[in-house]
Amino acid sequence: MSAAVVTRFAPSPTGYLHIGGARTALFNWLYARGRGGKFLLRIEDTDRARSSPEASAAILQGMAWLGLDHDGDVISQFERADRHAEVANELLAAGKAFKCFATQDEIEAFREAARAEGKSTLYRSPWRDSDAASHPDAPYVIRIKAPSGGTMVIKDEVQGDVRIAHEQLDDMILLRSDGTPVYMLAVVVDDHDMGVTHVIRGDDHLSNAARQMMIYEAMEWPLPVYAHIPLIHGPDGKKLSKRHGALGAQEYQLMGYPAAGMRNYLARLGWSHGDDEFFSDAQAREWFDLAGIGKSPARFDTKKLEHLCGQHIATSENAALQQELLAFRTAIGENNLPDVKLALLSDAMNCLKERAKTFPELLEKAEFLLVDRPIEPDEKALKSLDPVSRGILSTLTPHLQNASWTRDALEAATADYADSNGLKFGKMAGPLRAALAGRSVTPSVFDMLLVLGRDEALARIKDAAQEHG
RNA sequence: GGCCCGUUCGUCUAUCGGUUAGGACGCCAGGUUUUCAACCUGGAAAGACGAGUUCGAUUCUCGUACGGGCUGCCA
Numbered sequence: 001m002s003a004a005v006v007t008r009f010a011p012s013p014t015g016y017l018h019i020g021g022a023r024t025a026l027f028n029w030l031y032a033r034g035r036g037g038k039f040l041l042r043i044e045d046t047d048r049a050r051s052s053p054e055a056s057a058a059i060l061q062g063m064a065w066l067g068l069d070h071d072g073d074v075i076s077q078f079e080r081a082d083r084h085a086e087v088a089n090e091l092l093a094a095g096k097a098f099k100c101f102a103t104q105d106e107i108e109a110f111r112e113a114a115r116a117e118g119k120s121t122l123y124r125s126p127w128r129d130s131d132a133a134s135h136p137d138a139p140y141v142i143r144i145k146a147p148s149g150g151t152m153v154i155k156d157e158v159q160g161d162v163r164i165a166h167e168q169l170d171d172m173i174l175l176r177s178d179g180t181p182v183y184m185l186a187v188v189v190d191d192h193d194m195g196v197t198h199v200i201r202g203d204d205h206l207s208n209a210a211r212q213m214m215i216y217e218a219m220e221w222p223l224p225v226y227a228h229i230p231l232i233h234g235p236d237g238k239k240l241s242k243r244h245g246a247l248g249a250q251e252y253q254l255m256g257y258p259a260a261g262m263r264n265y266l267a268r269l270g271w272s273h274g275d276d277e278f279f280s281d282a283q284a285r286e287w288f289d290l291a292g293i294g295k296s297p298a299r300f301d302t303k304k305l306e307h308l309c310g311q312h313i314a315t316s317e318n319a320a321l322q323q324e325l326l327a328f329r330t331a332i333g334e335n336n337l338p339d340v341k342l343a344l345l346s347d348a349m350n351c352l353k354e355r356a357k358t359f360p361e362l363l364e365k366a367e368f369l370l371v372d373r374p375i376e377p378d379e380k381a382l383k384s385l386d387p388v389s390r391g392i393l394s395t396l397t398p399h400l401q402n403a404s405w406t407r408d409a410l411e412a413a414t415a416d417y418a419d420s421n422g423l424k425f426g427k428m429a430g431p432l433r434a435a436l437a438g439r440s441v442t443p444s445v446f447d448m449l450l451v452l453g454r455d456e457a458l459a460r461i462k463d464a465a466q467e468h469g
Numbered sequence: 470g471g472c473c474c475g476u477u478c479g480u481c482u483a484u485c486g487g488u489u490a491g492g493a494c495g496c497c498a499g500g501u502u503u504u505c506a507a508c509c510u511g512g513a514a515a516g517a518c519g520a521g522u523u524c525g526a527u528u529c530u531c532g533u534a535c536g537g538g539c540u541g542c543c544a
């Protein structure tokens with residue numbers, strides 16, 4: 001009987017939600033949600049100078065957009081400093097940690113000398129086994145007593161067994177001289193107290209795992225299952241950085257990628273389930289497991305993201321898609337749409353969603369229903385409204401007026417008209433499109449005719465036939 | 470410098486000793502077509518390098534190269 005799964009995402013609030021962080025959060029979320037477990041969120045804000053509430057808010061916002069809901073309250077690591085200190089003191093009392101009075105200058109001098117000689121820069125504190133009686137009345141840090149002589153084996157679900165000799169581990173600091181805890185201590189104590197069973201994080205923490213294991217062992221706490229996932233790189237294979245363009249989850253939101261597509265793409269980046277490429281959240285939750293995570297870093301590919309997003313938009317349920325589209329409009333600062341337009345949009349959703357990869361594309365195709373008469377044709381549309389074309393519109397109008405306003409009837413009417421006038425259908429569709437939408441990127445003319453309705457459509461055609469004459 | 474991790478088409482990946490090395494995005498060609506797209510068919514495209522183990526290595530081992538991480542009183 002295995003205990004319930006508890007995972008966590010633990011970002012430091014130094015900026016927006018990084019795309020790599022978003023994927024780490026997604027993996028943790030998927031793992032917990034797929035197993036009926038809990039997904040916790042902890043903000044690692046112990047470095048006060050580099051933490052900001054704005055960054056925390058941005059991270060929360062990014063996760064909300066991606067739909068990565070967490071269980072329980074958001075935990076602030078900083079607020080748990082007392083508990084961290086308590087553990088450090090417990091270790092001190094048990095003789096598993098010690099007070100070190102070495103000054104930072106001394107340590108720095110030691111490292112410089114070691115580097116110069118090409119020797120290990122791991123600091124060996126002379127205070128490790130010192131007598132309390134010899135302790136000066138000076139500031140000190142608390143360091144853990146690193147084990148020696150053996151090997152630390154990190155049993156990693158992604159990387160396999162990683163062995164690190166105890167000699168590679170130093171008597172790391174637990175508590176700074178001002179009494180505040182250091183990150184290594186804080187993570188371990190928090191993960192333990194929060195009951196985290198699976199630590200899924202970036203592999204930049206792989207080496208740290210060995211250091212953290214020293215604390216678990218000293219406290220005789222059970223180890224979590226580790227899974228260190230490779231980082232995401234830029235298109236050039238280098239570590240993702242500012243010059244690679246968009247990095248924040250929020251930027252992708254503002255570019256109009258649907259969250260479902262983003263989740264799908266991110267999940268697929270570094271994780272696989274056979275040949276499955278396009279899948280729903282439900283499938284992802286069911287399929288996701290640590291064994292499917294790859295070992296090598298992946299590069300971010302916008303083209304594939306777009307493709308998947310197009311698939312998700314096309315298969316979205318209309319009402320939900322419309323809601324998300326409206327949320328996108330709000331996010332980019334557009335005004336709310338009046339009810340009439342909402343109704344039209346809802347009617348048009350079926351024909352709009354088939355061919356758009358992002359929300360801006362969806363909106364571009366929807367523009368025909370968002371504008372009001374008189375329509376200002378754009379340059380391309382204007383070219384389709386030359387005198388000849390306007391003539392076509394004029395003579396076509398009666399045929400449309402007489403048709404019952406159904407797709408079949410409209411198709412028949414236009415086909416008949418084109419036929420009897422010796423016109424190719426496209427010759428007529430162009431002007432019609434320009435008249436109805438004032439632009440060239442639109443849904444099919446029949447879709448527009450039906451969505452707009454007889455009166456509005458005929459009025460627009462009439463406008464176009466008469467204008468610019 | 471020391472320690473650790475990684476390396477299959479351009480990109481994301483499948484393969485858990487025996488395959489014509491598969492799929493997806495992108496790309497190229499063709500088709501469909503009412504604009505932008507979408508869609509359909511076909512095509513080019515890969516095991517970093519070198520040893521070893523084995524009847525047989527992309528797969529296991531070692532080395533080299535390249536990339537990455539850690540090596541803080543940062544997280």
